[in-house]
Amino acid sequence: MNLYSLMQQRTEAQGPIRVGVIGAGKFSSMFLTQASTTPGIHVVGVADINVPKAKAALERTGWAAERYAAVSLEDAVKTGGTHVLENSDELISFGPIEVILEITGNPIIGTYHALKAIDNGKHVIMVNVEADCMVGPILQRRAQAAGVVYAMAYGDQPALICEMVDWARTVGFDVVAAGKGTKYLPEYNYSTPDTVWNYYGFTDEQLASGDYNPKMFNSFLDGTKSAIEMAAVANGTGLIPQDEGLNFTPAGVDELSTLIIPKEHGGTLSRTGTVEIVSSLNRDGSDVYRDLRWGVYVTFEARTDYAVQCFAEYGVQTDPSGRFGELYRPYHMIGLELGVSIAAAVLRGEATGSPTGFRGDVVTTAKKDLRAGDTLDGEGGYTVFGKLAPAAVSLERNALPLGLAHGAKLIRDVPKDRTVSWDDIDADESLLAVQVRRELEAEFRAEHEAEQAAAA
Template sequence: MNLARLAAEAAERGSPVRAGLIGAGKFGSMFLSQVPSITGLEVTAIADLDPEHAQIACRAVGWDDARIAATAYLEDGGALAVRDDVDVVIEATGSPRAGIHHAQATIMAGKHVVMVNVEADVLAGPVLAAQARAAGVVYSMAYGDQPALVSEMVDWARAAGFHVTAAGKGTKYLPAYHAVTPDDVWSYYGLSPEEAQAAGMNSQMFNSFLDGTKSAIEMVAIANACGMDVPTDGLGFPACGVDDLAHVLRPRDVGGQLEGRGMVETISSLERDGRPVFRDLRWGVYVVLEAPNDYAAACFRQYGLPTDDTGRFAAMYKPFHLIGLELSISVLSAALRSEPTGQAREMRGTVAAVAKRALQAGERLDGEGGYTVWGKARPTSKAADLLPIGLADQVALVRDVPADVSLTLEDVALKDDAALAIYRKALAFTK
């Protein structure tokens, strides 16, 4: 409740929070657009594979010449992490291997990390968080993205004494989307390839949102941060609007669709026949609560909270998330409160790579949102030998894999891979 005041006081002391951004893509640009209007926050350095692109991004979001000139532009994120004029490093590259490398360099330099890169977090988050705690710095999820927003809602519910039955987000989903490739993704968004290119939209990234991979990554991140369970057979994507959250997202033994209590799940804005769901939550996040006693359940009714037919389950939701426009909350919280806005603590789940088509030995996988695999959320206890989607990029298959089959670590050539080594360390945090 006091972040703006704390930031203003830091500015008055002449010690504003100094952030460094690695990756000036859409998420990073949204954050940069807000910085000029936040007292007590500065961006001193930006690292991008194309530093000129980073400067163009700053100009596009409204930075004036003086602010652009006062900012350092680099190619190397590792070099940014050790700069003396950076207090908090924002990792927004989207590359799991790069994210892990940058986070570890930042922690070793004694600086806080805000991990926009959820792909890296689901591979190594508990290890990175433990390393940060040992170094006396903060490793944090990125506020504005769904995992941090859901983590906040779960924490609110538990702090208020409610049992959390389910938590997650909405998306547009049909089962056929798992096979979609970057070649045909834009038709599902109602865009032509030319319109998407003009808007600077990356087909593989947007395909990850569509084919179910990004949902799996974000649900696993929530499970790992909140100590929740991942569905045994992967996300079910039930069609559900905001009015039905408490009915649908409750355990099967009381009439819902969940295999148990304390589950993560993504709901679809489309019925299975393609019809739109009434009052969908495509852009939002939710938490389903269970009253801990009869008195609390009665209060639900007395104060007008919509519930299921038992009166014991209710839902809270946010209809939107503002992505990078809200990222400063994490930066200021880490620097001024030494507190993360969500943090991986254990490995409740992983995201397994599943073949989109029949794959042959010698083929190279192309990772999240690509032509070869999509990512399926699985409990870690059931999937420790499966190939994580974050490691399924630019690696060669050593044997054939049929369509719709989950790949294993033995199916690919990953010997002496540094990211695989830290993933195996993360598996030690499985509960």
């Protein structure tokens, strides 16, 4: 409730929070435009493999050229300016920087950046959900041991969903489900970068006027991004994915408490205490009334009859029984809200959502019949998409995590809609991300076996 006043006090006493940004895409640009007018945040450096692109992002988001003209990171600290550089290692290892924002979207390089930042005593705001859902529990534990914060990015949907789950539990409700809205039809699972624009309805003129990445947009459409974000939410909240993954139930904001509850109570869920995506399209392609395409939600159950009575008295949207309620936020503002994560990490030592265990995973799934010798192209591509699964189910299948699918070469055929397993590829065990993922899987298996032994 008092982050802003804490940031004012910090700025007056010690100067603004010193931040390093890795990646200069859309999310980063949204953060940068806010940081340009926030006295409590000093962007010391922006690292991107394409320096002209990074400078263009600063210019586009309202930065005067003299503000990012610092010739070095040391110069940026002295002048209050910003240095734009290609070398992310130099940014991460620079002593005065307190917080690293990892915004590359690449799960392999993101894992490396996070570990290096933790080793250098920096707080990490992991905008890179692709890396977080793949190895986040290991990164969080490493950060905790190092005395720094590893956090989801406030403004992105997973952190906002975690906040709503925390609210419901804190006030004493049982969380039934939590998630977000998106535009979805089953046929979208097989969309490719060649078909994505037709599904979105963008014109050639629109595409020519903006920075539209077809693979990125396709990952939102084909269900991969939804699986990634819900795996992160599951790992951060303790909610367990349904065995079938995500149903993408068509539901508007007035129907959440009726539809996104267990089947035995008239809803669509196969379990309670789970994550789910709601679609803004009915299965016939028509628009859902009062959809939640850009928003997030939580459904919850009252524990007492008196609480049910209070729901009715205060106009809470409920199911017909009056026992299941809902709360939603109609939209999220992505990078515009990222300052909350930065302030919470530095001023309170708190994470705006962080993995507490390995409960959800994104399994690589064939979009078409794949042949030995094919090379997978990862998230949003032509060959595979990501499906949500409980972690235990993923490991039973020896599933290849979606974050490691880009560039992987198949050594045997995989039929359409089948999970791609570790055994189906020639894995590069020298990759740091592969090694960290193997560590996570080994630890989970050991914990699972110990729990089974204790139960027996």
